[in-house]
Amino acid sequence: MAAPVLPATHPAPPSRAKGGWAVERPNASVVLNIMLAATAEGLLAFGYIKATYDWPVFLIGHVALVGILALWVAAVGRAGGNAALPLLTAIAVSATGPIGAVAALITLAFSRPALEDRLLLEAWYERIALAVDTDELTQLYDLVATGRTADLSSESPRSFSAIVQTGSLADRQATLGVIARGFHPDYLPALMLALKSDEPVIRVQAAAVATRVRIDLRRLVDRCATSGGQLAPGSSAAISAANQLRACIASGLLDESDRIRAGIVADRLGTAPSRVDAVRLRAEPVADRLSIEAMLLREGRFGAFRIARRIARISSTGLYRVRRLARAAAPAKVDVTGGAR
Amino acid sequence: MQQLATVPSRGAPKVDARANDAISDVCIIVEGCYPYVPGGVSAWIDWLIKTQPDTSFSIVTLWPRPTTQAPRYQLPANVMSFQHLYLQDFGERPVIRQRRPADTDAFADALAGLINHGGAAQLASVMATFKAISGTVEPQVMFNSPVAWEIVRRMYDATMPYASFLDYFWAWRALLGGLFATLEFELPKARVYHTISTGYAGVLAARAAIETGRPAVLTEHGIYTNERRIELLMADWLADTVEKGHALHDPRLDLRDMWIHAFEAYARTCYEACGDVVTLYEDNQRAQRVLGATEPKLLVIANGIDLERFSNIKAAGDDVPPTMALIGRVVPIKDVKSFITAAHALKQRIPNARALILGPTDEDPEYFAECEQLVADLELRATVEFTGTVNILDYMSRIHVCVLTSLSESQPLVVLEAGAAGIPFVATNVGSCREIIEGRADEQPALGPGGIVTDLVAPIQIADAVAKLLADPALRHKYGEALRARVSQTYTSMQAVAAYTHLYGRLIAQPTSIANLQPATL
Numbered sequence: 001m002a003a004p005v006l007p008a009t010h011p012a013p014p015s016r017a018k019g020g021w022a023v024e025r026p027n028a029s030v031v032l033n034i035m036l037a038a039t040a041e042g043l044l045a046f047g048y049i050k051a052t053y054d055w056p057v058f059l060i061g062h063v064a065l066v067g068i069l070a071l072w073v074a075a076v077g078r079a080g081g082n083a084a085l086p087l088l089t090a091i092a093v094s095a096t097g098p099i100g101a102v103a104a105l106i107t108l109a110f111s112r113p114a115l116e117d118r119l120l121l122e123a124w125y126e127r128i129a130l131a132v133d134t135d136e137l138t139q140l141y142d143l144v145a146t147g148r149t150a151d152l153s154s155e156s157p158r159s160f161s162a163i164v165q166t167g168s169l170a171d172r173q174a175t176l177g178v179i180a181r182g183f184h185p186d187y188l189p190a191l192m193l194a195l196k197s198d199e200p201v202i203r204v205q206a207a208a209v210a211t212r213v214r215i216d217l218r219r220l221v222d223r224c225a226t227s228g229g230q231l232a233p234g235s236s237a238a239i240s241a242a243n244q245l246r247a248c249i250a251s252g253l254l255d256e257s258d259r260i261r262a263g264i265v266a267d268r269l270g271t272a273p274s275r276v277d278a279v280r281l282r283a284e285p286v287a288d289r290l291s292i293e294a295m296l297l298r299e300g301r302f303g304a305f306r307i308a309r310r311i312a313r314i315s316s317t318g319l320y321r322v323r324r325l326a327r328a329a330a331p332a333k334v335d336v337t338g339g340a341r
Numbered sequence: 342m343q344q345l346a347t348v349p350s351r352g353a354p355k356v357d358a359r360a361n362d363a364i365s366d367v368c369i370i371v372e373g374c375y376p377y378v379p380g381g382v383s384a385w386i387d388w389l390i391k392t393q394p395d396t397s398f399s400i401v402t403l404w405p406r407p408t409t410q411a412p413r414y415q416l417p418a419n420v421m422s423f424q425h426l427y428l429q430d431f432g433e434r435p436v437i438r439q440r441r442p443a444d445t446d447a448f449a450d451a452l453a454g455l456i457n458h459g460g461a462a463q464l465a466s467v468m469a470t471f472k473a474i475s476g477t478v479e480p481q482v483m484f485n486s487p488v489a490w491e492i493v494r495r496m497y498d499a500t501m502p503y504a505s506f507l508d509y510f511w512a513w514r515a516l517l518g519g520l521f522a523t524l525e526f527e528l529p530k531a532r533v534y535h536t537i538s539t540g541y542a543g544v545l546a547a548r549a550a551i552e553t554g555r556p557a558v559l560t561e562h563g564i565y566t567n568e569r570r571i572e573l574l575m576a577d578w579l580a581d582t583v584e585k586g587h588a589l590h591d592p593r594l595d596l597r598d599m600w601i602h603a604f605e606a607y608a609r610t611c612y613e614a615c616g617d618v619v620t621l622y623e624d625n626q627r628a629q630r631v632l633g634a635t636e637p638k639l640l641v642i643a644n645g646i647d648l649e650r651f652s653n654i655k656a657a658g659d660d661v662p663p664t665m666a667l668i669g670r671v672v673p674i675k676d677v678k679s680f681i682t683a684a685h686a687l688k689q690r691i692p693n694a695r696a697l698i699l700g701p702t703d704e705d706p707e708y709f710a711e712c713e714q715l716v717a718d719l720e721l722r723a724t725v726e727f728t729g730t731v732n733i734l735d736y737m738s739r740i741h742v743c744v745l746t747s748l749s750e751s752q753p754l755v756v757l758e759a760g761a762a763g764i765p766f767v768a769t770n771v772g773s774c775r776e777i778i779e780g781r782a783d784e785q786p787a788l789g790p791g792g793i794v795t796d797l798v799a800p801i802q803i804a805d806a807v808a809k810l811l812a813d814p815a816l817r818h819k820y821g822e823a824l825r826a827r828v829s830q831t832y833t834s835m836q837a838v839a840a841y842t843h844l845y846g847r848l849i850a851q852p853t854s855i856a857n858l859q860p861a862t863l
Contacts, residue, residue, distance in 0.1 A: 143584065146503045148593070150584040157587035167589075169631065174589045177574025195797045200624045201564070203770060205571045207748030207797050211673050212575060252798055255711075256682040257718035 031108060033072060034089050038101035040065050045098045066094040160190035164197070172202050180209040183216045185244040188251040210253055217248050218255070221262045224269075233269055239295055242270030270295075365399035365421045366849055368531030368549070372403040372542040376414040382537055382562055383414060385644065390417045392838045396845055397421050399529040403542050405429040426526045428519035428541055435478075435486040442477040445488055449495035452517065456599070457500065459606025459633075461613040464544065465551055471524050480525035484518060493517075501594055505582045512579075512596045516603055523548065533558060533848045536611065538565040539632075540604060543611025550614045554855035556848045559611055560619040560642070562751045563772075564628040566608040573600050609633040616851075617844065621752040622773030623781065642841065643773075644752050645834035651761035654737045656821065663811040665767075666697040666740040668733055668755040669747070672705045676746040676769075677712050679800045683746070685719045686804035691811060696725045697740065699733055737762045741817060742810045747771050748797055760828035765820035766792035767806040769799070780827055791824025 044065070048058040069090035076083040088107060092100030134142075143149050158167075163175045176194055179187045191213065194206035224241045231238040245266035249259055293312075296305040369375075369390075375383040390398050399422040406429050416423060448470035455463040471480075478488050493513050501509055519541045528549050534557040536546035543559060550557035573579065579600065585591040594602075612618060612634040619640045620626060626639050657664065665687070669675045677698060684696035702709045709727075716725045728736070733755075743759040743766045750772035757777065759766050768774040778792045793806035810817045 142505065146505075148503060148505075148583045150586050151588065151591060151593075154588050154591060157589070163589070171589050173570060173574060178587060180575040181577070199627075200772075201567050201628050203797060204567065204749050205574075207771070208571050208575065210798055211676075211748060252800075255678050255715050256685055256800075257715055 030076075030085055033086070034101070034104050034108065037065065037069060037089060037093055038098070038105050041093060041098035041101045062097055066090065069093055160187055161193055164190045164193045164202075169199065169201065172197070172199070173205055176202070176205045176209050180212055183213050185217075185220065185247040188213075188247050188253070191253075192251055214253050214255075217251070217253055218258055220244060220248060221254065221258050221265070225261060225265050231269060236292060238269040239292055242266040243295065246270075363397075363421055364530040364532060365397045366531065367393075367396055367533045367535050367845060368399045368401060368529050370401045370403070370534060370536040370542045370546050370549075372538055372540055374537075375400070375402060376412040376416065377402075377404070377408065377410045379413040385562065386537065387414045387417075388834075389841060390420060392834070393841060393845065394419055396849075399531055400424070401426055401526075401529065401545065403428055403545070422529055424529060426522060426541075426545070428522050429515075430522070431514070431518050432480075432484045432521070433482045435482045440477050441487060442474045445474060445491045446495055448474050449492040450499070452492065452520070453496045453499050455610070456516070456520070456603040456606055459609035459613075461547060461551060461610060463606075464547055464610050464614070468524065468548060468551065475525075480521075483525075484521045501596075501599065503583075503593065504596065505580075508580045508582050508596055512599065516600060520544065528552065531555065533845060535560065536615070537562070539608035539611040540565050540569065541607065543615075544607050547610045547614030550616075551855075554853040556617075556851050557611075557615045558617040558619065558844065558848060559615040561625060561629070562621055563749075564625055564632075566604050566632055567628055569604040570601050573597055573604075605632060612638070616848070619844070622776050624773065624776065625751075640844075642837055642844075643832050644754065644757070645832050645837040646754060646757045646761060646828070647834050648761050648829060650734065651737070651758060654734065654762040656763055656818065657739050657741045659814075661739045661741075662693050662695045663691050664695045664697060664740050665742045665744050665807045665811070666699055666736065667744050667746065668759070669700045669745070670704050671698060671700060671702045671709045671712060671727065673708050674748055675700075676748050676798065677708075678715055679746040679798055679803065680744060681712060681715050681719065681721065681725055682800035683744070683803040683807065684721055684725050686801055687807055687811075688721065688724050690804070690808050694724065694811065696721075697736065698725065698727045699731055699736055700728075701730045702727055733758065737764065740764055742767055742792075742807050744803060744807065745769060745771075745774065746800075746803065750774065752777070757828050757832045760791060760821075760824035760832075763821040763825040765810055765817050765824060767803055767810070768792065768794055769797045769803075770794050771797065777827065777832070778824065784827075788826050788830070789819070789823045791820050791827055793820075 041062070044058055044061045047053055048055065069086070073083050073086045073090050076086050085104070085107065089101070089104035092103050094100070096103070160175050160179065163171050167175065172194065175190065179191055191206060191209060194202050195210060197203050197206065224245055227241075231241065242265075245262045248254055249262050249266070254262060293305060293308050296302075296308060369386060371382070371386060374381065375386045377383075396419065398417075398420045400416075400420060401424050403426045406427050407425070448467070451463065451466040451470045455467050474483070474488065478486055483489060493510060496513065497504075497506060497509050523541050523545045526545065528545075530553075531549075532555055534546045534549040534553075534555060536542045536557065536559050538561060539559065543565075546557040546559065549555065574597070576597070579597050581595060581597065583591070583593045583595040585593070585595070609632060612629065612632060616638065617640055618629055618634045618638045619642050620629065621641070621643055623641055626634075626641070629639065630636070665684070667675070667677065667680045669677075671677050680696065680698065684694070687694045687696070698712075713727070716722060737759075740759075741764070743755065743764050745753060745755065745766065745768035747753070747769055748771065752773045753768075756766050756768060756774060760777070766774075766778055768778060775794045778794055779790050780788055793809070795802040795806055810820065
């Protein structure tokens, strides 16, 4: 049976005080046994009062009945059942005979279905003891119910580099914490500024972040070197990887051997734009195309940029024709002409 | 949670139990180092005790839990008692039929005030309410008893009712466990309480000052709170339970904030309660001021070295190849890879240059292997040499320039030692390196630079600086002599000893005064 869903924020165990002093409602066999015990004690008492037999016989009968009840308690316990009511009955009967048996019967009326509470309590305890994982649905429920989701009305984050240069000490430290916990090569310029900060506290923290980030950088270079062979040079993925590698190289945080390796891989992946052909560029999503164009501008390759823009413009009309013309003196590797009709 | 010296822990230095009731002159409170971790602060404490032979000491060392580690320092003869305070040894289980105090709310509120705001008055409130509860529940079992449960629930409601209770509960246990241990610890009797950091050690010193009326003093080598903040801001083991994205000013307090606030609050408490706040160099005081240390308390006592050891070392001449050396352990914090990369750049300009790395290589074998691989990749096997642990005196006459590429330091002794030997230094801008190499702004007379300070993780800058010194013997000599003069003037062991003798003398003679701290209003 699945554990009941319990909000992670529940600070207290589920209440057990709903019905006063609660005993779990017993099953039919327990009720029957208590009724039998009450009947037996009643008959014993009746016989003694009517002088059918003397007190030793009554006592032997009573002791025998208590013994049977004790065996019953032990059997329930061994079976892993709830022995609370059988034990209560055994104690009550042994102490007060038929009166105790009647009291046990009365207790039945006060018992309540405690199974659900018990499961809830167990689930609560397991959660508190971190013995179980919370499923994603519960986690999401918790986040929404307790107002811990992202605040969409808050202001947009500022540039990390700007914060590192002009932010308060606390903001600069918090920014470096974010860089450390969720590293991305785009954060490297901010980290490099922090390493040169006038504030000793910031320099020390930036150095600690740099130590940690270096491991991420090395992994990134390894990953690019491994997967780079599978990327088509000039594709948006290859250019993105090349840009990340260049950011790593510029940071100065790479070991010299990794720096050299990263340079080779970045050159191989990033040299392709000059060979961009119309068909592939046309197939690129808009965001990737913009990324390629931005890189061409950054590198001052305006010829290739113009060609890329032209291809994009032609593609956007939906009706176009691409022809390759043999131009003996043309130095351009990509030569595209055409027009919309 | 604590263990008294009468029952020394496994491997702990044994101290004569008869001395425990005596009053020592100075009780040193230290967290996480002496006498189990060699070097750094531990070495400094050993030096301090040995150089104050007329002062009696007791020592309280804060450690996470009972340890089998062997102590690395023999306790000097003037140490009267040695006690452990275990921060993460979470007490005993409550016994059945444990009595429960009628009201725990005041204690919970005082604790919330202390870990959120700090201050001596807040600590006084915590101490008063803790004492009231201790009459009903034994302190040793309180942390595992229903009392603690009631407290955590109330603090949760008061501080982070929207947070995940589970995460809060475990964070609370980890954070408050140390505080409970600090509150219930039986203080040794002393005339002065000297803590070597803020944090829990600082709280214990503050408690001692409030409780006994005796003066407390703090000596910070690095800024403990800042180190904790850096660690906590970067920690992966701390769950972010509120989705803040990249927002820096989200008002919702999260567990990471709670931890950071707590250590800042502990620092504030310590700075308020201590009469003197000492550090090794001026830059540290900026952080201390930010955290609440007031100007009249601030004091700089720099570490010093024994000049005699280095007095006979001759400067390296032209008979040995141009040599730079890094003196230190081969560990990431020393950024040895930047040194190797600098050696690579230096070799392009001075082909016969040599680069020595003098220090143990066994502390981080993985990092050492990476460094060796880098040396191989850059074809520097003929240039770079890892010597392992050596006596640096044997090497100093063969070194033209000493280099420190560390990412973090407080006051590195190697800079002082090189200076005492007249060797110019190239160091990253960490700790007090700039202060030692270039001198304080108010230095009289101004001695000039003793080397060159570079940015962190800047191997090319380092190579440029070293090349400049190697190429110009006159400049090298000038810088070396300036550094030697500065070390002789400011950084001698005798000066540091005299400063502490004077400080202890003043504090020991100070009359006892129980501060009339009004419990803080929440």
